[in-house]
Amino acid sequence: MIMLLPAVVFAVLYLASRRRDARRLRNGVFLVAAIACGLVALLTEASRTTPFTVLLAAFGAVLLVGVLAVLLIGNGITMIRLEGRSLGNLLSLFAGVAILVLPVLAVLLVLGLDLSSLPSWAAILLVAVGVLLGFACFYAAATFAAFGVYSLVYSRFRHTVTPDVVVILGSGLIDGEVPPLLRSRLDLALRIHRAARPGTRRPLLIPSGGQGEDEPRPEGVAMAEYLIANGAEPADVLPETESTSTRENLLRSRELQESSGRDGDTLVVTNNYHVLRAALLARSIGSDAQVIGSPTAAYYVPSAFLREYVAIMVEHRALNGLAIAGAAALVALAVVWSLLPI
Structure with a gap:
């Protein structure tokens, strides 16, 4: 149950940060981190008594992602039918397709493709692209989870002021x-x-x-x-x-x-x-x-949430750019190290 410790730490950080000011995006990061660590702790403990728990959880996660992708694609079609073909209305359709395609492509590049017929440098570069793509998928999923979960939590806060x-x-x-x-x-x-x-x-x-x-x-x-x-x-x-x-x-x-x-x-x-x-x-x-x-209106919510997420990512572009640049630098360093004639 070692993962319960970071779950508790993140939960305390969330409560303290929200008490200080509920209008912080970091609150969502702390909340999602606490939930994720708590789930990992529960899965780790359950796997000791039921070895297939982790496999079942992984299968359930993949199934959930697939269902989410299909629902987003369906919502994108609905948005086109009811609201027209603007870029904002196409976001849920694009997101659904990306969820189905990009993680699979990342896994294939890193683990699934036979690259033995390619020159070593080409194979290393393709694996590096797969690693970067995988990081981008994880980063997008983690940041959207933090935004989405905390948006739902914050939207249910009751205002405590008598407004002038x-x-x-x-x-x-x-x-x-x-x-x-x-x-x-x-x-x-x-x-x-x-x-x-x-x-x-x-x-x-x-x-x-x-x-x-x-x-x-x-x-x-x-x-x-x-x-x-x-x-x-x-x-x-x-x-x-x-x-x-x-x-x-x-x-x-x-x-x-x-x-x-x-x-x-x-x-x-x-x-x-x-x-x-x-x-x-x-x-x-x-x-x-x-x-x-x-x-x-329910049909409008997925695309609206995606637009809000994109807007927030753009507003925090310096921080997001730093995170992506850091990951790219580490991958580039690994590629250079792999190509050195040692």
Whole structure:
């Protein structure tokens, strides 16, 4: 049960880090590491009494990955049918195919192919490519697990503030009108707005979103119209109409909040798949805002989560590049060592 020790250590790190600030991606790393070490400890202990436990677990893991790949491919087809053929809508299809193809290719390059007919240098390079591909698959799986698991955990946190301001993050309009995805955010903001205790000031609603190239008007304007049409007082709605990204949503909304004299707690509303990234961005700009999520259509969630994951990986590109460069350097060193005439 030696692996229980790192599991406990990672669990303590997770609890301490989350208590300090729940809006940290490292919390997901600690949580997934604790779960993984705990599972390894259980499998190690079980294999002592049932030798085939590890084989059964490996078979179950491979089967689970295969099922996941098939589900992602199916979701990709659904996204194309319902949402169109944009790059974002194709992400789940690409991910499903990659899960089926890339790990198998990595194993074949390292263990499965007969490379005896090739020159030694070519065989070594192919094995090196397989090792790098295997590392890339593992790194992508580990980072996505940390992001995905903690996104689910964070999205279920209950906000503990009585907001003075509710910021609603924008998303694309359809023919200048609020689509169902954005409507769910606005409806949640309205419920929070109406829940203000009698005798207290209702929170200021800041619908935030600029005008995209394919939109006839700013998202903030359309969102404000929806809020007022569904019961919000015009004086309680202050649209932000210049932002072009989530970071700008948060920054420009904070400027409006300060200019309006609302210095109380801020609650940011988005969809559930977007909660963690919005919270990370809020923390990065020095905001204490809490973030909550509204429901999202089930078919839309896989592609949405993948887009969020890609965005976070891009935002942390320096750290990810360092990890990949370190692995590539070690593999290159091993290749050079293998080619030396010793």
